[in-house]
Amino acid sequence: MVDIRGRTLRTCRRLMVPLLTLALTLIQTAPALALRVSASYWRTPQEKILLYWIDTSSFPDAAQLAQLRANLEKAADGWENICTECGIRFIEVHNQGDATFRVAGVNVQRAYLADGFNPSDPKDKWVLKIDRSYFSPQGRFDKVGILRHELGHILGYRHEHIMASDDRLVTCGWKTERNTGPAAVIALTDYDTSSLMHYPCGLEGDHIQFDFSPLDIEGHRRLYGPAPEVTTPQSPPRETQQPQ
Numbered sequence: 281m282v283d284i285r286g287r288t289l290r291t292c293r294r295l296m297v298p299l300l301t302l303a304l305t306l307i308q309t310a311p312a313l314a315l316r317v318s319a320s321y322w323r324t325p326q327e328k329i330l331l332y333w334i335d336t337s338s339f340p341d342a343a344q345l346a347q348l349r350a351n352l353e354k355a356a357d358g359w360e361n362i363c364t365e366c367g368i369r370f371i372e373v374h375n376q377g378d379a380t381f382r383v384a385g386v387n388v389q390r391a392y393l394a395d396g397f398n399p400s401d402p403k404d405k406w407v408l409k410i411d412r413s414y415f416s417p418q419g420r421f422d423k424v425g426i427l428r429h430e431l432g433h434i435l436g437y438r439h440e441h442i443m444a445s446d447d448r449l450v451t452c453g454w455k456t457e458r459n460t461g462p463a464a465v466i467a468l469t470d471y472d473t474s475s476l477m478h479y480p481c482g483l484e485g486d487h488i489q490f491d492f493s494p495l496d497i498e499g500h501r502r503l504y505g506p507a508p509e510v511t512t513p514q515s516p517p518r519e520t521q522q523p524q
């Protein structure tokens with residue numbers, strides 16, 4: 281599920297006619313290419329290298345900082361490894377001025393464990409926030425998995441469970457998540473309860489991994505993978521006179 285709110289949506293409105301025309305043409309020849317035109321955020325090889333700067337002073341505990349740094353690297357490796365050809369990289373930098381986004385420790389008292397951002401947010405909101413509760417040894421969520429999920433948001437992916445049935449949205453407490461119209465998201469795959477962007481319902485599950493499902497990998501490759509080859513219809517082979 282890719283987020284197309286905010287900046288991109290406004291851009292789409294301005295470019296509605298040319299985009300629609302382009303989209304119609306492309307949908308017939310290369311649906312995945314049409315998708316990139318309308319939905320991906322990080323497009324150029326440079327944009328796909330996402331540089332992050334960790335605000336070390338916001339993590340008062342050195343051991344926790346080291347744990348966060350190592351887990352973030354593993355989460356980044358996960359996204360890179362599911363599609364090496366996609367060109368998506370997350371690299372730590374040591375100068376804030378060089379960074380695409382910032383990683384900061386916060387104390388929101390368990391309001392969330394970690395909170396990424398969507399690339400449609402204003403740039404001053406491009407912060408991956410880590411609550412103190414993230415480091416709790418009793419957590420039921422895998423600590424690398426939490427960061428994998430948050431990096432998913434940073435790549436533009438919305439929560440998969442916003443596509444759950446109305447009943448389940450109410451039962452599981454996700455109703456307020458479905459706060460955008462269908463025009464604001466594009467489904468990259470069928471609804472997938474195994475997605476790393478899908479929350480468990482209530483207390484279901486003991487150790488939630490937030491690992492990639494096969495459909496996560498397929499959807500990610502559709503959006504960021506190598507550009508599909510546009511094949512032009514071949515003219516039928518001409519009959520040639522063979523020498524006798």
Ligand SMILES: [Zn+2]
Pocket residue numbers: 429433439
């Ligand atoms: Zn999330």
